[in-house]
Amino acid sequence: MKYAKNILETIGNTPLVKINKITKEIDALVLAKVETFNPGNSVKDRMAVKMIEDAEADGRLKPGGTIIEGTSGNTGMGLALGAIIKGYKLICVITDKQSKEKMDILRAVGAKVIVCPTDVEPTDPRSYYSVSKRLSEEVPNAWYVNQYDNPSNALAHYEQTGPEIWEQTEGKVTHFVVGVGTGGTISGVAKYLKEQNPNVKIWGVDTYGSVFKKYHETGIFDENEIYSYITEGIGEDILPKNVDFSLIDGFTKVTDKDAAVFTRKLALEEGIFVGNSAGAAIKGVLQLKEHFKPEDVVVVLFHDSGSRYVGKIFNDDWMRERGFLEEEITKAEDLIKDHIDKPLVTVKTEELVSHAIERMKKYKISQIPVVDSKGFVGSVDEADLFRSYVEDKDIADKPIKEVMGKPFPVVKASVPVEEISKLITKENQAVLVDLGESKFHIITKHDIISAIK
Structure with a gap:
């Protein structure tokens, strides 16, 4: 009978899938290495188990110990699977920008989840780097994974992912394109592929707000490049030891909007x-199309599953709030359609x-x-009310008609x-929209700005 002795034995051997419609402008064959087929639904399963097994082998991780790691969610899932099968506790330190689905999934597989703020320096004691290190020193019998600098991360992809791609393409792969975070995937795969064929080109996909592209091109770690994304x-916003820049031929940066839209x-x-990172990766491939020839075989790696982004990327309201939804806004009714069901808030002249x-x-x-029995007769604006209050502290007890502006x-x-x-x-901060049947809605400057793509 054919069966896996436990869930960890199902990691790897993920399929290569041809991309057809999105890449129709590219002459080369574009194949996606779809890592969501791993049991933890991401590429991180590979290195998580490798890091655990290497730590067990050299005594860093002892029986009954506690695994501690700062993670964007996927590494935590891989570590959770390893912890369950091998009998360890797990504490995952995660940033507040990660999706709720990722946090819920980690808790579902037994991890204790600690959430840290995103918008702090890596050296800040509140950062998820700092909190992870501190916990590893405070918790008894703990092992701090540190996927960013742990050589087992890249080694997992050198031993597994790289050889799989080489075998699946029968050695015909010419380009490998992948999003770069800890650097383990790109560096491990690059090392293996370039050993087989030094002419294979390795491209990293970076995001705006990250330091990789400029550092690779100039050798300058520019803190001005770092901002929230x-x-x-x-x-x-750091340079992980697992990123081997000497193996990478170049980087391309993809915007948050493009990453979301292409996901x-x-x-x-x-x-x-x-x-989310798969959307960035395939957009990166499109941005690099002038580097590809008809006979080339381009492999792009998709890190994880869309199920972890249902509340974000696959949520219309979330996308719309950030201006990511590809909607044509041309008329007044387009500006208010997301909140058209909300009643218009008014105030009467004598209030x-x-x-x-x-x-x-x-x-x-x-x-x-401002309304009276005849209809709209005026308006009040917070800036005007503030100015009136500065001039007269008793303004709050006066009727609206004494301070209102033009309708x-x-x-x-x-x-x-x-x-x-x-x-x-x-002088005029809003416009009223007549929807018919005595129903009105309001459009403000905020609505106009939100509609700008």
Whole structure:
């Protein structure tokens, strides 16, 4: 009978899948190494188990010990599988930018999850690097994995992923393209492939806010390049020892928006439901197309599963909030369609200023139309109210009609966005949209800015 003795024996031998529609502009054959077929649904299963086994072999990890690691989620999953089968405890330190799905999955497989802020320096005691190191010193019988500098990370891909790609392409692979985070995948695969054929080109996919591309090209670690970004699993604000820049031929950077949009394209156009870094990787391939010839075989690695991004990349509201959703916004009704079901907040002429302030706080809004029995007769804006309060501390107890400004302009739902933009000025902060049947909605400067792609 053929069966695996435990789940760890199912790691590896993931398929190569041809990309057809997205890469139709590329003459070369583009093949994806789809790592979601691993039991933990990511490429990180390979190096997680390798790091555990090497630590067991040299005594760093002792029976009944606690494994501690800073992770974006996928390495944690691989470590969890190893910990379950081999009888260890696991503490995963994760940043707050990672998806809720990743955190929930880690807890589901028995890991204790500690969440740290993203927007701090690596040396900050609150960073997930620092917290991981501190816990490894405080927790008895603990082993700190440190995937960034642990040589077993790259070695796993030298021993497994690289040989699989070489065998699956029958040695015809000419280019390998992959997102770079800890550096283990790109460096391990690159070392193996270049040993087989020194002419194989290795391309790393980086993200804006990360230091890899500039450092590779100039040797300068530019702290000005470091800023917060959304794409998960690739890019760094440090230089991990596992990134062997001498093996990498070049980097291309992909925006957060492109990474998200192309992650969705892979699902919709290729039927490949993979994660955020896969979208960045395939967009990176498209950006590199002038480097490929018709006879080339380009292998791009997709790190993990789309199931970890259901609440983010595959959520329309999340995408829309960040301006990532490919929607054409041309009319007034397009600007308000996401919140058209919310009632228009108004204030009456005889109500007190304090009532308007309370409504602004409750609904987190900055402008309110003023109405009386005849309809819209004025408006109040938080900036105007603030100025009035500075001049008169008793303003809160006065009626709105004493402080209100001119009423907001009213437009039809079909009015072009360009016309609305002209109506919003320093003196006029909003426009009302007439939806018919005595129903109105409000468009603010924030709505216009949110619509800019």
